[in-house]
Amino acid sequence: MHNSEAMALSAALLAVAGELTQRIHDGVVDRGFEGLRPVHGFAFARLAPGGATVTDLAVHLGVTKQAASQLVDEIVRKGYAERRPHPGDARARLVVLTERGWACARAAEEAAADAVRTWGDLLGEGEVRALLAQLLRIAPNGPIRPSW
Amino acid sequence: MHNSEAMALSAALLAVAGELTQRIHDGVVDRGFEGLRPVHGFAFARLAPGGATVTDLAVHLGVTKQAASQLVDEIVRKGYAERRPHPGDARARLVVLTERGWACARAAEEAAADAVRTWGDLLGEGEVRALLAQLLRIAPNGPIRPSW
DNA sequence: CTACATGGTCAAGCAGCTTGACCATTCCCG
DNA sequence: CGGGAATGGTCAAGCTGCTTGACCATGTAG
Numbered sequence: 001m002h003n004s005e006a007m008a009l010s011a012a013l014l015a016v017a018g019e020l021t022q023r024i025h026d027g028v029v030d031r032g033f034e035g036l037r038p039v040h041g042f043a044f045a046r047l048a049p050g051g052a053t054v055t056d057l058a059v060h061l062g063v064t065k066q067a068a069s070q071l072v073d074e075i076v077r078k079g080y081a082e083r084r085p086h087p088g089d090a091r092a093r094l095v096v097l098t099e100r101g102w103a104c105a106r107a108a109e110e111a112a113a114d115a116v117r118t119w120g121d122l123l124g125e126g127e128v129r130a131l132l133a134q135l136l137r138i139a140p141n142g143p144i145r146p147s148w
Numbered sequence: 149m150h151n152s153e154a155m156a157l158s159a160a161l162l163a164v165a166g167e168l169t170q171r172i173h174d175g176v177v178d179r180g181f182e183g184l185r186p187v188h189g190f191a192f193a194r195l196a197p198g199g200a201t202v203t204d205l206a207v208h209l210g211v212t213k214q215a216a217s218q219l220v221d222e223i224v225r226k227g228y229a230e231r232r233p234h235p236g237d238a239r240a241r242l243v244v245l246t247e248r249g250w251a252c253a254r255a256a257e258e259a260a261a262d263a264v265r266t267w268g269d270l271l272g273e274g275e276v277r278a279l280l281a282q283l284l285r286i287a288p289n290g291p292i293r294p295s296w
Numbered sequence: 297c298t299a300c301a302t303g304g305t306c307a308a309g310c311a312g313c314t315t316g317a318c319c320a321t322t323c324c325c326g
Numbered sequence: 327c328g329g330g331a332a333t334g335g336t337c338a339a340g341c342t343g344c345t346t347g348a349c350c351a352t353g354t355a356g
Binding site for chain 4: 297298299300301302303304305306307308309310311312313314315316317318319320321322323324325326
């Protein structure tokens with residue numbers, strides 16, 4: 001594999017990732033959820049299972065906990081999440097999605113499915129599944145960096 | 149393909165793209181090119197073929213031309229590029245890479261190849277080529293958005 | 297030649313992140 | 327236990343990279 005091929009792979013990967021992010025964001029806006037940015041989606045992904053603390057979010061997003069705290073302020077103010085006392089640790093607060101937050105997360109899933117469906121039209125479903133399998137094997141476990 | 153699979157694919161794709169960006173950046177720093185951010189790499193990719201104007205860069209990066217102009221200021225000040233008069237249009241300036249700029253671009257290629265090589269170790273070279281082929285077929289032609 | 301379009305820069309403002317300081321609670325160990 | 331260190335969280339100030347708006351120089355069309 002030559003260097004130029006590696007660069008082509010990198011460029012294609014980044015272009016596809018960027019377009020996917022944009023399409024999910026557009027789809028979420030189209031479904032009536034405004035005032036959010038892609039980074040909020042990454043936060044929702046971490047909040048969805050059962051809530052998370054501000055520090056958890058900060059690690060997941062690769063930012064300081066102050067930045068994560070501001071981000072939580074924002075989604076709380078806009079009605080997508082709320083801070084509840086943390087059971088078992090009076091220092092911490094558990095940030096959980098509201099019903100509107102869940103609706104937004106479902107909208108993001110639908111938008112992602114729409115985008116992936118267009119790939120299925122181009123590649124065939126089998127190839128898309130192969131793509132998923134390959135990516136899962138090389139995906140890291142680290143934080144999802146929202147901006148570069 | 150269910151919504152949850154689409155989300156898994158999206159998350160994996162974004163995680164891989166983010167890690168790749170990080171690894172290329174780290175590799176470039178390791179090779180002695182400092183004071184750069186990933187967005188500069190996207191700019192280099194557009195400058196490399198034979199130079200570009202500020203407006204070209206702005207479109208390619210999806211930012212205003214003022215922002216692109218500042219970015220050019222930066223890489224010029226750091227010795228990676230220079231502004232030359234544009235042949236055939238006295239309004240425009242052609243931004244071209246310096247020798248140091250070319251060296252940095254080669255370093256980025258090497259770093260990208262290193263990262264891709266680790267995927268080859270995991271997947272096998274054939275699978276990596278398949279990945280490249282699939283991505284090329286779904287990659288858009290639009291601007292590469294440096295930050296979300 | 298005039299009128300508008302295009303390439304580029306200057307200036308000011310803003311949003312999102314950082315560093316630094318601080319308080320409350322919990323953990324660990326003598 | 328008790329008391330210092332570690333952890334979760336917020337407040338405040340500052341910086342950086344981007345935006346909008348204004349402007350000048352050059353090109354293009356009538």
